Amino acid sequence: MSELPFSRPIDFEHCVTCEAPGEGHWFVFRGDQLLVELGPLERPSDDLRVRARPAWARLSLQKNHNWLGGAALRTLYLGCLRKVDCWAAELPAQAEAPAGMAWQGLRALFTVLDDAHFALAGRALQLIDWDRTHQFCGRCGTRTEAHPQERVRICPACQLSAYPRVAPAVMALVKRQNQILLARSPHFPPGMYSALAGFVEPGESLEQCLAREVAEEVGVQISNTRYFASQSWPFPHSLMIAFVCDWVSGEIKPQDEEIEEANWFEVLQLPKLPSKISIARRLIDAVVEEIKSTTDV
Numbered sequence: 190m191s192e193l194p195f196s197r198p199i200d201f202e203h204c205v206t207c208e209a210p211g212e213g214h215w216f217v218f219r220g221d222q223l224l225v226e227l228g229p230l231e232r233p234s235d236d237l238r239v240r241a242r243p244a245w246a247r248l249s250l251q252k253n254h255n256w257l258g259g260a261a262l263r264t265l266y267l268g269c270l271r272k273v274d275c276w277a278a279e280l281p282a283q284a285e286a287p288a289g290m291a292w293q294g295l296r297a298l299f300t301v302l303d304d305a306h307f308a309l310a311g312r313a314l315q316l317i318d319w320d321r322t323h324q325f326c327g328r329c330g331t332r333t334e335a336h337p338q339e340r341v342r343i344c345p346a347c348q349l350s351a352y353p354r355v356a357p358a359v360m361a362l363v364k365r366q367n368q369i370l371l372a373r374s375p376h377f378p379p380g381m382y383s384a385l386a387g388f389v390e391p392g393e394s395l396e397q398c399l400a401r402e403v404a405e406e407v408g409v410q411i412s413n414t415r416y417f418a419s420q421s422w423p424f425p426h427s428l429m430i431a432f433v434c435d436w437v438s439g440e441i442k443p444q445d446e447e448i449e450e451a452n453w454f455e456v457l458q459l460p461k462l463p464s465k466i467s468i469a470r471r472l473i474d475a476v477v478e479e480i481k482s483t484t485d486v
């Protein structure tokens with residue numbers, strides 16, 4: 190299986206301090222929009238949340254480390270990609286893009302931006318969010334300080350450490366013979382269905398979370414849980430952990446407000462599916478292929 194989008198590039202070296210800032214790649218965000226050079230929005234999109242993708246897009250390589258002047262709200266060193274320094278920065282919500290550049294959401298840049306840059310943009314977005322939301326100690330309210338060697342902010346008064354947050358979430362694709370269970374949340378684009386998903390609660394294992402989420406969201410019981418793969422998901426800071434499992438009992442009963450509709454689907458009659466940017470699509474495609482290859486459908 191090829192690497193999922195947002196996987197750490199193999200030639201990336203994580204680091205928190207830069208000895209001698211020079212030429213570098215800059216992942217500059219305004220909210221969740223990345224600053225890029227880009228072509229016209231004319232490429233078709235496989236993502237129902239994205240109308241069209243740019244014909245091309247690239248990060249600019251900046252020779253001058255101080256090219257943003259004093260405009261950045263925060264700047265973080267990410268490390269080295271292919272020996273080139275990589276920086277993350279955040280500009281204010283109303284910041285204008287410099288000449289020749291534009292703001293663009295990450296979903297529209299999937300398959301357009303260089304894969305390694307796309308993955309590091311996901312990392313940068315999460316670290317900027319963490320840095321922005323951990324400026325003050327959660328225990329005593331004192332202003333925190335960045336640690337010089339580690340990715341952590343420390344409270345100088347009470348020593349509380351705040352590491353970047355990652356929220357684990359499980360995803361379940363439930364199989365019943367040659368059918369798969371897909372559902373819609375009310376905030377999905379019209380017509381789109383996906384696998385079930387939910388956040389892990391304190392005090393439960395991934396397997397327990399999976400069984401609970403499936404029971405809560407659609408009222409069915411499962412067994413034979415098989416790990417599929419995991420994906421870093423920077424909207425805003427999740428780790429998606431995907432599984433395939435088998436239906437055991439129960440009729441579908443969608444959970445009020447959480448699930449708009451849920452159905453068993455034959456693999457030859459699937460509804461609109463999520464973009465290939467997400468592990469949900471990788472999971473659904475893999476199980477559909479497996480069903481097709483082992484049956485006469």
Ligand SMILES: [Zn+2]
Nearest residue numbers: 326329344347
């Ligand atoms: Zn404190």
